[in-house]
Amino acid sequence: MNIPLSQPDITDAEIDAVVSVMRSSRLSIGPSQQEFESLFASYIGVAHAVAVSSGTAGLHLALLALGIGPQDEVIVPSFTFIAAVNAIRYVGADPIFIDIELQTMNLNPALIEAAISARTRAIVVVHTFGLPAEMDSILAIARRHNLFVIEDACEAIGAEYRGKKAGSFGDAAVFAFYPNKQITTGEGGMVLTPHARIERELRALRNQGRYESDDWLQHSIIGYNYRLSEIACAIGAVQMKRIESILGSRKSVAEKYHRRLAGDRRIELPPNTIAGCSISWFVYVIRLHNRYSRLHRDAVLDALGLAGIGCARYFAPVHLQPAYAGLKRMQHLPVSESVGERTIALPFYNHLSDADIDYVYDQLKRALDGLE
Ligand SMILES: *Cc1c(COP(=O)(O)O)cnc(C)c1O
Secondary structure (H helix, E strand, C coil): CCECCCCCCCCHHHHHHHHHHHHCCCCCCCHHHHHHHHHHHHHHCCCEEEEECCHHHHHHHHHHHCCCCCCCEEEEECCCCCHHHHHHHHCCCEEEEECECCCCCCECHHHHHHHCCCCEEEEEEECHHHCCCCHHHHHHHHHHHCCEEEEECCCCCCCEECCEECCCCCCEEEEECCCCCCCCCCCCEEEEECCHHHHHHHHHHHECCCCCCCCCCCCCCCCCECCCCHHHHHHHHHHHHCHHHHHHHHHHHHHHHHHHHCCCCCEECCCCCECCEECCCCCEEEEECCCCCHHHHHHHHHHHHHCCECCECCCCCHHHCHHHCCCCCCCCCHHHHHHHCCEEEECCCCCCCHHHHHHHHHHHHHHHHCCC
């Protein structure tokens, strides 16, 4: 048995699109980039979309384009992928970690105001595991304190909050297309913004500091090469045209897990409905009941691994990572720490078969029985 944790969904249409780019002479900065960007902007419902080489690059550029830098503080959850925090460090700003809500595993808006100082400039809101964060309260706090909102929507393409797509609320929003995400371009990302001025900065920063009016060897600012190739953009454009069917398959896999696992008191299931929201399923993460410890969780991970089942501990909180050991303002984040010890991401992808779901379910039950 070998069931991977995740698997991309590539059809002949993506392969044909790559072949036709390869047969053209345009391998970067061409029509596929334009098509991918405009499909993305209209799907999310935001005026401007800028394709970049990764979600991490997108977060870096979003912070730079908003003028965030040394001396600034940025509020961010710790229970997330490390890139959301690293990007804050890339621009020299200080991450201020906020704890999460137990049910949604998203940052807890009630804790934001106490973390705001005179140096706070922005909130990085992560829509964790494809579940929209509490945007109404977060936007109200940001408005009150004159803070930028950057949505890390890398896990949430297609998720909705009160009828609007995740990624349509912030001053900037970032998506990612690594192969485990809902849609993939191999590597890649997208930054969205409603502001034309920010779009102009993003495009220049992505392309070695060239504004539209600059020629190829004139660099108005210090930029980066964070461009996304035509090959990747062509894959992305095809994936965007299939987005509804991709998200539908993922929802159906999540429902199958739910039906099998519901009622097992040893585990907590991810919320499958939230009032006013629709979830975009990124991963299927269960949590052991809080009478269990990290050791129990690791024993379950080991047992599933031995049974040929790909699984992972999403997420190990960032403030506990060795890379952040030197953080000046150390914080205790009880919910993030407790959740981080007991989560298990199960295999999750579009074409996960019923037989494989049954196998994961049986092996998980056996592993849980082994804990008693
Ligand atoms: C995947 C992800 C990223 C980074 O995306 P890459 O394309 O791998 O650089 C950032 N933030 C979150 C929350 C993610 O899940």
